[in-house]
Amino acid sequence: MQKKSRWLLALSGLLFWTSLMAAPLPGDSIYQLDLSLTDMAGKQVKLADFAGQPLTVSMFYGNCSSACPVLLKKLQASAKKLPTNAYRHLSILLVSLDPANDTADSLNMLIDDDKLDPKVFRLAVARNEADTRQLASVLGIKYRRLDNGTINHSTRIVLLDAQGRVLYHDDRIGVGADAALIEAWHTQLK
Amino acid sequence: MRAIWLAGLLLLASIQAGAAEYRPIPGGEFRTALPPTDRPTVSLPPYALRALPVTQGEFLAFVRQNPQWRRDRVPALFAARGYLDDWAGPTELGKIDPQAPVTRVSWYAARAYCASEGATLPSWYQWEFAAAADASRADARDDPAWRQAMLDWYASPQHGALPPVGSDRNVFGIYDLHRLIYEWVEDYNGLFVNSDSRTQGVVQNLETCGAAALSLGDRQNYAILMRIAMLAALDGNDTLGLVGFRCAKPVDHR
Numbered sequence: 411m412q413k414k415s416r417w418l419l420a421l422s423g424l425l426f427w428t429s430l431m432a433a434p435l436p437g438d439s440i441y442q443l444d445l446s447l448t449d450m451a452g453k454q455v456k457l458a459d460f461a462g463q464p465l466t467v468s469m470f471y472g473n474c475s476s477a478c479p480v481l482l483k484k485l486q487a488s489a490k491k492l493p494t495n496a497y498r499h500l501s502i503l504l505v506s507l508d509p510a511n512d513t514a515d516s517l518n519m520l521i522d523d524d525k526l527d528p529k530v531f532r533l534a535v536a537r538n539e540a541d542t543r544q545l546a547s548v549l550g551i552k553y554r555r556l557d558n559g560t561i562n563h564s565t566r567i568v569l570l571d572a573q574g575r576v577l578y579h580d581d582r583i584g585v586g587a588d589a590a591l592i593e594a595w596h597t598q599l600k
Numbered sequence: 601m602r603a604i605w606l607a608g609l610l611l612l613a614s615i616q617a618g619a620a621e622y623r624p625i626p627g628g629e630f631r632t633a634l635p636p637t638d639r640p641t642v643s644l645p646p647y648a649l650r651a652l653p654v655t656q657g658e659f660l661a662f663v664r665q666n667p668q669w670r671r672d673r674v675p676a677l678f679a680a681r682g683y684l685d686d687w688a689g690p691t692e693l694g695k696i697d698p699q700a701p702v703t704r705v706s707w708y709a710a711r712a713y714c715a716s717e718g719a720t721l722p723s724w725y726q727w728e729f730a731a732a733a734d735a736s737r738a739d740a741r742d743d744p745a746w747r748q749a750m751l752d753w754y755a756s757p758q759h760g761a762l763p764p765v766g767s768d769r770n771v772f773g774i775y776d777l778h779r780l781i782y783e784w785v786e787d788y789n790g791l792f793v794n795s796d797s798r799t800q801g802v803v804q805n806l807e808t809c810g811a812a813a814l815s816l817g818d819r820q821n822y823a824i825l826m827r828i829a830m831l832a833a834l835d836g837n838d839t840l841g842l843v844g845f846r847c848a849k850p851v852d853h854r
Contacts, residue, residue, distance in 0.1 A: 437676035534644060540720070540786075547707065547789050547836035554790030557637040567823070
């Protein structure tokens with residue numbers, strides 16, 4: 411009898427889970443975008459694979475010497491201010507603006523060099539320029555490549571809910587912890 | 601037997617008529633309003649550009665074949681409210697001239713259309729290069745009369761329905777680059793200029809992640825600067841009544 415009820419519980423749990431998976435995405439969900447990425451471990455992921463839990467997204471590139479390190483420092487310093495139970499749920503996806511040059515290896519080096527927590531930070535690169543431009547567009551990130559190899563870009567951080575809707579974004583520059591970002595994370599990860 | 605031949609020829613002719621015309625554009629060293637370096641020019645490889653903007657009739661055919669781009673089915677992420685809302689129905693033009701340029705289309709919808717022709721949206725430089733020409737010169741931009749003619753369009757408010765495409769042909773055989781609509785470009789979200797181009801030093805470097813700060817060149821060319829300001833202000837899912845598009849392709853190496 412007890413065994414049977416456990417079975418029923420498991421079954422209803424499974425049904426609940428599949429109904430969540432089958433629920434259509436909201437029209438304004440960023441997961442409407444069909445986008446393939448390669449992460450720092452060389453693993454192929456779809457952007458929509460991140461659906462189901464809150465996600466923080468930004469864009470950067472490996473060979474970037476001014477704004478990108480600042481962006482990473484801001485994310486790290488702000489994340490450190492979170493209490494342990496919120497930090498545990500923090501998930502940050504950083505996608506390269508430079509698909510011609512960034513690879514799993516170069517992304518991995520960045521994780522090491524900047525001492526990014528690999529349990530929080532996922533670095534990834536899209537297949538080509540067109541896919542990269544499309545992701546930047548849905549995130550409201552502007553960028554353009556200059557002749558000398560640098561890429562001018564805005565430093566937007568976007569917080570998504572579990573269904574991929576934008577909860578918060580900011581374009582502020584600063585190396586320290588950002589009070590508004592921390593506040594937004596508290597709300598997002600509640 | 602002769603009837604079959606005739607039918608075959610007619611079929612061939614109709615396929616020919618259905619394919620959009622792309623014209624070769626030479627490219628080259630080019631003075632641009634958005635220089636990618638400290639130099640005022642950019643080096644542009646040859647390419648092919650669609651002779652005409654995409655028309656309402658062509659976009660209708662695309663939507664009928666790709667129902668995910670119907671106005672009642674497209675996700676809000678890819679097209680804001682207003683998408684094709686001058687049509688009589690999701691797959692009906694109603695009173696709209698099928699030969700008029702399609703407008704009220706988002707960047708995402710424009711890209712999807714171009715992909716259906718095996719093309720992409722042109723880059724800003726590709727659009728700007730072709731649009732520097734007039735009927736007889738590859739670069740007419742230093743002619744004050746040309747500049748004034750361009751500006752007059754921006755100065756006069758557009759009323760009523762847009763006229764059909766195909767009225768203003770330049771030396772490359774490209775029509776309607778000016779004085780009909782604004783056009784999406786692939787890198788519309790790369791056309792930002794600093795809100796205050798006097799911003800100097802650390803702040804500017806940080807905002808743009810690069811030592812080379814972006815500034816506008818060719819400041820006298822107001823008509824082009826209007827285009828840049830317009831495109832830079834758009835989101836990808838915006839659908840405006842005066843924003844349409846054409847497509848570009850790599851040159852044929854046959």
